[in-house]
Amino acid sequence: MALVAMEQVVFGYDDVPSLEDVNLEIGSGEFVAVTGPNGASKTTLLRLMMGLLAPWKGRIRLASRGAGGGKLAIGYVPQQIAAFNSGFPSSILEFVRSGRYTKGSWLRRMNARDHEQTELALKQVGMWHLRHRKIGELSGGQKQRICIARALAMEPDLLVLDEPTTGMDRESRFGFYELMKTQTEQYGRTVVMVTHGLDEVSPYLDRIIELERKEDGKWRCCTTTSCRGHFSPAHS
Amino acid sequence: MEMLHYDFMQRAFLAGALIALVASALGVYLMLRRQALMADMLSHVSLAGIAAGAYLHWNPTLTGFAIAIVGAVAVEYVRRSYKTYSEISVAIIMVGGLSSAVIIMNLDQSVNKSFSSYLFGSVVAVNRTELILMLAVSVLAALFFILMRRPLYQMTFDEDTAKTSGLPVHWLSLAFSVVTGMIVAAAMPIVGVLLVSSLVVLPAALAIRLASSFAAAIMLSMAFGLGGVWSGLAASYTFSTPPGATIALILLAILLVGIGLKKAMLQAAKRRSRLGIASAPDTPFEATRFTSAVRAAEKGESRG
Structure with missing residues (x-):
């Protein structure tokens, strides 16, 4: 189909x-x-x-x-999105977790599956060990990776x-x-x-x-x- | 604490706290959406509403409030026509609002004379209507920021990805603009039309540089805003200076000191890194290891 x-x-x-x-x-x-x-x-x-x-x-x-x-x-990673938002005050973990926000209600508590998928996505792009860093501290390639991770976290x-x-x-x-x-x-x-x-x-x-x-x-x-x-x- | 024995100072501290908290939280979103000048623009636009209210003998606070909301909605629609250069929408609406205000003020010279309190703020003279308005706006804005924090985070980072993930960005952005108009209009009696952006932009400008997460940026901005307004009011009472300008100057001083401290901390961190504390390297994409292992297994099977 x-x-x-x-x-x-x-x-x-x-x-x-x-x-x-x-x-x-x-x-x-x-x-x-x-x-x-x-x-x-x-x-x-x-x-x-x-x-x-x-x-x-x-x-x-x-x-x-x-x-x-x-x-x-739909998980969308626009061109150069990471470079455009380099000063965004967010930790990597917080940013990738935001991919889960559209799963269910806006006000619901993050559950075990949300944490698992966030961890999996960060591990898949090789960025789990940097999860507490700020987005602005990353290189261009690393920023690109976390944008991909956020899209993956959405399942x-x-x-x-x-x-x-x-x-x-x-x-x-x-x-x-x-x-x-x-x-x-x-x-x-x-x-x-x-x-x-x-x-x-x-x-x-x-x-x-x-x-x-x-x-x-x-x-x-x-x-x-x-x-x-x-x-x-x-x-x- | 002698100043807190006076009713007008108690009202000033209460009104200042309410607006400082919501205006500085708003500032974080405005700055990250590249709309830092929106507060300045809306305060100038609401001047047209205040002038019209005074000319028509209606309540100028309420007419200024209404026109600020109309201006916020208008800027949202003009912004969509100039998506790449969103600051153009700010300039267009500001010209319309300010020129209308000047013409209306010129129609009645008595209106013109009573304008200095709107231009420079008079928090110690906050009246009951203004206080009720501030309280209502603060409660509404706080509810909006708390209930919508996740969609707002997504929309603020990037509108396109927010849209594709199913968020009603059009309506959310419009609601955000209305809340912005309400906060700016309610903040005007504190610091006045000319300095209202100081309350919105300066605490957020420092918080964004210092915070390690988005939630921390909002909290820090609110703390700087509240600290700036309360110390500004206290300094204004002690030294008999105009409250609006004193608050704005103290917020500016907090920003400069904060930036200086941040730079000093960065220098210290650089010195430490020269001593051998290196940044963490990337690890490979996990699928590389996964697929390589599968392929190695497949090759082994085919050979076998």
């Missing part, structure tokens, strides 16, 4: 269209990369998917329920990540790709990620959504390529 479907979607800024003829489906449990040159509207595509932008034309369907039957949970059905490996070293990037693969394989989560590093990540992907210029040079559209069978894992 498709978690996200876009049909004949057109969108632009002011009077200038930046995306046209977007047709795609992303199924539950897929690991998908969105790629394309700078200015190809990759972030715009993600924002349309999640309902943060309304299309000029066409239809966008986002499942209202997750695989478990509950309300669809999301859909993980949307906009250039999440910015600021990470090579070893961390591969660790991250493997973590995302485990999210899809173990928990059936859907991962959609904007990236420029296709060479590295393609062994882990199910599909690539590529944004291309059309022949008249004005419009861009989506093409999807299956990765299965085309690549072999880098570490195998």
